[in-house]
Amino acid sequence: MAIFAGITVLIMELRQLKYFVEVGRLGSFSQASKALFITQSTISQQIQKLEEELGVELLTRDTRHVTLSDYGEQFFPCAVHVLEEARAGAERIKDVKALKVGTLSVGATYSFGPLLKQTVLDFYRKFPRIRLNLVITSQDDLKQKLLARELDVILTYKSPLGDDRIESHLLFQSRLCMVGRIGELKDLGREVSVYDLSRFPLALPSKGLQARDTLEDILFAQNVNMDIRLEINSVRSLLDLVGSSPLVTVLSEEAIHQVKGFEAVPIDHPDGRMDGCYHYLKGAYHKMAAQKFVEFLKENNSFNQAFV
Numbered sequence: 001m002a003i004f005a006g007i008t009v010l011i012m013e014l015r016q017l018k019y020f021v022e023v024g025r026l027g028s029f030s031q032a033s034k035a036l037f038i039t040q041s042t043i044s045q046q047i048q049k050l051e052e053e054l055g056v057e058l059l060t061r062d063t064r065h066v067t068l069s070d071y072g073e074q075f076f077p078c079a080v081h082v083l084e085e086a087r088a089g090a091e092r093i094k095d096v097k098a099l100k101v102g103t104l105s106v107g108a109t110y111s112f113g114p115l116l117k118q119t120v121l122d123f124y125r126k127f128p129r130i131r132l133n134l135v136i137t138s139q140d141d142l143k144q145k146l147l148a149r150e151l152d153v154i155l156t157y158k159s160p161l162g163d164d165r166i167e168s169h170l171l172f173q174s175r176l177c178m179v180g181r182i183g184e185l186k187d188l189g190r191e192v193s194v195y196d197l198s199r200f201p202l203a204l205p206s207k208g209l210q211a212r213d214t215l216e217d218i219l220f221a222q223n224v225n226m227d228i229r230l231e232i233n234s235v236r237s238l239l240d241l242v243g244s245s246p247l248v249t250v251l252s253e254e255a256i257h258q259v260k261g262f263e264a265v266p267i268d269h270p271d272g273r274m275d276g277c278y279h280y281l282k283g284a285y286h287k288m289a290a291q292k293f294v295e296f297l298k299e300n301n302s303f304n305q306a307f308v
Contacts, residue, residue, distance in 0.1 A: 014086055016050040017079040019043045020058060024068050024076050097288070104289040105133040107142040107154040111210045112276070114235055114255050116155075119296045126296075130289050138208060146281055153290045155297070157210040157252060159277035171276040171294070172254070172301050176214050177264035179239075179256055180248040184263070191268040194218055198225050200248040203241055206233040211251045211274070218269045252276075254301060276301065 022032040058072035159168040205212040252274035256262040
């Protein structure tokens with residue numbers, strides 16, 4: 001459209017382009033009117049407005065014929081391209097609504113990671129053409145990525161995140177637990193106190209992980225003599241080690257959900273809540289894919305509604 005480079009302001013409606021393309025294709029106002037099911041006068045008025053906006057004559061008219069002017073010949077393929085792109089865009093919108101295309105970026109803390117496996121698999125089976133970007137990192141890092149709009153939704157234990165720019169929603173309620181391989185915690189009751197931790201060799205999540213931070217809050221100003229043999233910042237690796245040894249760890253009960261060979265006993269303390277939450281950027285558009293992902297996550301963790 002180099003011939004129109006001198007035009008500083010150009011406002012066109014798609015219907016004007018549509019009318020122009022149809023008249024140019026058929027070489028007739030009357031035939032275009034029949035094809036579009038509108039009056040000839042409407043077509044003529046809209047094309048005249050388009051010509052006024054462009055500042056050139058697109059059609060040469062006489063009593064019998066309508067043909068493209070030199071300007072019209074140059075503009076015609078551009079108008080066709082715009083209409084095709086608009087149609088393609090409308091189809092893409094339909095695809096997005098149907099979750100046939102798109103991307104979704106989900107963030108989760110290290111402790112939350114084990115809960116995601118089944119949800120990710122279910123989401124992929126249902127929406128295989130949605131590209132899922134999954135980020136596992138610290139809560140502070142997730143918060144910054146959400147504020148920078150690098151993530152669509154983030155998943156953490158405990159709420160709120162202490163920022164009025166972020167809206168938080170409860171996903172499920174749970175508690176911090178002692179976790180060991182089957183049979184390792186057989187002498188304990190239905191609940192334990194923090195002092196029971198001194199009875200076992202411990203492999204703990206590293207400081208900074210939410211389960212460990214919750215434990216530290218519980219232990220604050222209490223004299224509990226713990227036998228810590230190992231600290232690690234990977235929940236998956238932690239469970240591998242605990243599942244193969246007498247070591248005991250401290251995690252949320254959901255960390256062993258759908259993981260065979262483990263048992264969990266809740267720690268009886270008012271600060272031992274491990275609420276699972278999802279967070280959006282306040283006021284931002286919530287992708288349909290993000291909403292569906294959260295729905296799957298709720299379904300996969302509906303087992304712990306007894307704690308709600």
